[in-house]
Amino acid sequence: MNSTLVLRKLRQKRSNLIWITVFFLLLGASIAALYYAAAQIDYVWRWYRIPRYFYYQEDIEIKAELGGEVAAIALQGDTVSITVKGDGEEKTYTAPTRNATVSEGDLIFVGDTLASYKTWKVGILLIGLWITIKVSLISILFGILIGILTGLSRISSNPALKWSAITYIELIRGSPLLVQIFIWYFVLGTLINTLLVKQQVGITIPPLWFGVAALAFFAGAYVAEIVRAGIQSIHRGQTEAARSLGMNYFQTMTHVILPQAMRRILPPLAGQFISLIKDSSLLGIIAIRELTKATREVVTTSLQPFELWFMCALLYLVLTFSLSMCVQVLERRTLA
Structure with a gap:
């Protein structure tokens, strides 16, 4: 009785193994067929681009809203403050970076980039x-x-x-x-x-x-x-x-x-x-x-x-x- 039960379990395991193998073969064949069909239409797979649509780094530029001269650049920890003086006006821009793209005394026009930094954003x-x-x-x-x-x-x-x-x-x-x-x-x-x-x-x-x-x-x-x-x-x-x-x-x-x-x-x-x-x-x-x-x-x-x-x-x-x-x-x- 016990030997019959053991034999039946062995047959069941062998049968399950065969059908699991068939499943993975079918799955592999389906994936291969998809790639073959894509190749026939010259489709280029670019999976490496997908992560950027979940989380990515964006370049942020701080642009001048006032034309004039860079009067002062002050570093405060990990931030930089840039002061621009124009026609009787003065405006200070602060960026979370120590790297300014301008120097003191530079002539600035409206729309010029004063500083740039990178920040992570949700895709x-x-x-x-x-x-x-x-x-x-x-x-x-x-x-x-x-x-x-x-x-x-x-x-x-x-x-x-x-x-x-x-x-x-x-x-x-x-x-x-x-x-x-x-x-x-x-x-x-x-x-x-x-x-x-x-x-x-x-x-x-x-x-x-x-x-x-x-x-x-x-x-x-x-x-x-x-x-x-x-x-x-x-x-x-x-x-x-x-x-x-x-x-x-x-x-x-x-x-x-x-x-x-x-x-x-x-x-x-x-x-x-x-x-x-x-x-x-x-x-x-x-x-x-x-x-x-x-x-x-x-x-x-x-x-x-x-x-x-x-x-x-x-x-x-x-x-x-x-x-x-x-x-x-x-x-x-x-x-x-």
């Missing part, structure tokens, strides 16, 4: 990645809140709450997200900001928040159905037992039903939120520089579509995979 891809993360997290939080409230209203015995929830869910699920983003930005955004201007509030809502609202309400409709299905999957006996112990509706939902339903709705919730991260790429159409729009801008200026779009896809994969791992950890703790 456009990192900015786009941060905006994608921020928009996605805020939308997920509001989507959960909207979804739970709407899901509870969906199974409520109150006709007003139930019909309102059904109307909201069907309207959101029955129209494309792209159309909803347009409505939030061009219709509701214009109306709200116009009212704010007419009321002389002094502020207007930026496009980012209309994009967040569109994503949150879109996700909320799907989360509501997930919550409804999770709650209704719990046997009615659980509710009856809680009510027999003297719990009211809120206590029953909080302490009995929702904790059990959460174990069942976590996997579909993870799938919905992963889709939400990818759907955030649509916000580029309303001038929000998220990851996809940032990548498109860099492709336009650098003419490196292959490397940049592969990098964009890899960054989205990192975000979605990280979220998936977090949900799996949360799911294991919930089941423990």
Whole structure:
């Protein structure tokens, strides 16, 4: 019996090794085919340029705004102060460097460089990645809140709450997200900001928040159905037992039903939120520089579509995979 089991395990390991080898061979063949196809169109791969779109050094030049003569150059630690005297005027420029490009007594014209230094700056891809993360997290939080409230209203015995929830869910699920983003930005955004201007509030809502609202309400409709299905999957006996112990509706939902339903709705919730991260790429159409729009801008200026779009896809994969791992950890703790 033991020898048969050992033999079976050895065969299983050998089979797994063969199929793992097949997987890596297919992966290598796909990469080789891609490089071969790129070579046929004379495409030059420039992966070494990618890091500059995440973090780079920029040359900053301090230019004269006043024509005249360099009256004084003073060194103070790691900074330099350059004083320029013109027609009855005097102006001092300070730079975080000890290297000035002018000397005392030099004649200066407007626009001449007085000093230059290098500084590290965040690249456009990192900015786009941060905006994608921020928009996605805020939308997920509001989507959960909207979804739970709407899901509870969906199974409520109150006709007003139930019909309102059904109307909201069907309207959101029955129209494309792209159309909803347009409505939030061009219709509701214009109306709200116009009212704010007419009321002389002094502020207007930026496009980012209309994009967040569109994503949150879109996700909320799907989360509501997930919550409804999770709650209704719990046997009615659980509710009856809680009510027999003297719990009211809120206590029953909080302490009995929702904790059990959460174990069942976590996997579909993870799938919905992963889709939400990818759907955030649509916000580029309303001038929000998220990851996809940032990548498109860099492709336009650098003419490196292959490397940049592969990098964009890899960054989205990192975000979605990280979220998936977090949900799996949360799911294991919930089941423990």
